[in-house]
Amino acid sequence: MSLIIFIYGIVIGSFLNVCIYRIPNEESIVLPPSHCGSCNHRLGWLDLVPVLSYVFLKGKCRYCGQKISLRYPGVEVLTGLLWFGIYLRYGLTFEFFKYGVLTLFLIVIALIDYDTTDVYSCVVYPGIAAGIIFAILERIIYSGSLINYVVAALIGLFIIGGIYILTGGFGAGDIEIAVLCGVFLGWKLEIYFILISFIIGGAIGITLILMKKKSKTDYMPLGPSLAIGAYVALLMGETLILKLTGLG
Numbered sequence: 293m294s295l296i297i298f299i300y301g302i303v304i305g306s307f308l309n310v311c312i313y314r315i316p317n318e319e320s321i322v323l324p325p326s327h328c329g330s331c332n333h334r335l336g337w338l339d340l341v342p343v344l345s346y347v348f349l350k351g352k353c354r355y356c357g358q359k360i361s362l363r364y365p366g367v368e369v370l371t372g373l374l375w376f377g378i379y380l381r382y383g384l385t386f387e388f389f390k391y392g393v394l395t396l397f398l399i400v401i402a403l404i405d406y407d408t409t410d411v412y413s414c415v416v417y418p419g420i421a422a423g424i425i426f427a428i429l430e431r432i433i434y435s436g437s438l439i440n441y442v443v444a445a446l447i448g449l450f451i452i453g454g455i456y457i458l459t460g461g462f463g464a465g466d467i468e469i470a471v472l473c474g475v476f477l478g479w480k481l482e483i484y485f486i487l488i489s490f491i492i493g494g495a496i497g498i499t500l501i502l503m504k505k506k507s508k509t510d511y512m513p514l515g516p517s518l519a520i521g522a523y524v525a526l527l528m529g530e531t532l533i534l535k536l537t538g539l540g
């Protein structure tokens with residue numbers, strides 16, 4: 293079963309690549325069919341098998357020989373691994389599907405933010421809508437609490453929004469990400485998510501400054517830190533926070 297989940301993740305990761313590449317260029321994610329980014333040659337199914345095509349084509353376009361970024365198979369394998377991680381933690385449950393979907397949105401948001409330093413509302417809003425649908429399903433199937441998710445979204449809105457207004461330390465897009473995570477995570481995991489993201493964002497920032505890749509005044513996209521924070525929170529939020537605070 294684990295292998296099937298991993299393969300599903302890889303295949304979906306291949307679609308995420310299309311989203312990450314096309315959404316900032318305002319291209320449709322459905323049409324035209326996949327083509328080489330440099331020679332525009334239309335790609336056949338043999339060129340599009342996730343990971344394997346990359347390996348067999350030795351990372352080059354079959355038609356023009358242009359190098360294909362290692363990021364394509366990277367995103368595919370990453371998606372597979374992240375889904376595998378959720379499966380290990382939650383099994384094949386309602387949570388698996390819910391957090392699996394959140395992870396897909398976060399991968400796309402984080403990588404587009406990394407590329408463009410912009411958070412795209414056209415990705416975040418459908419994500420928030422998906423989270424609301426999961427919350428309603430949870431209410432119907434398991435009599436879950438809707439308030440839990442409303443509160444979580446508000447926590448994200450006020451904490452990240454507050455820091456944004458007071459210090460300018462976040463971008464407006466980061467507030468949207470925090471709300472997105474809230475509707476999926478519920479209030480408890482949302483708090484863990486914010487704490488863990490602060491730690492990760494700080495660590496990444498300090499590392500980049502020490503490595504002299506960035507200076508203190510450079511703008512650093514925080515989407516990736518928030519995405520990692522959300523994933524770590526949903527995988528091991530409680531245990532980690534208890535350990536860090538010495539309470540557990």
Ligand SMILES: [Zn+2]
Nearest residue numbers: 328331353356
């Ligand atoms: Zn080509």
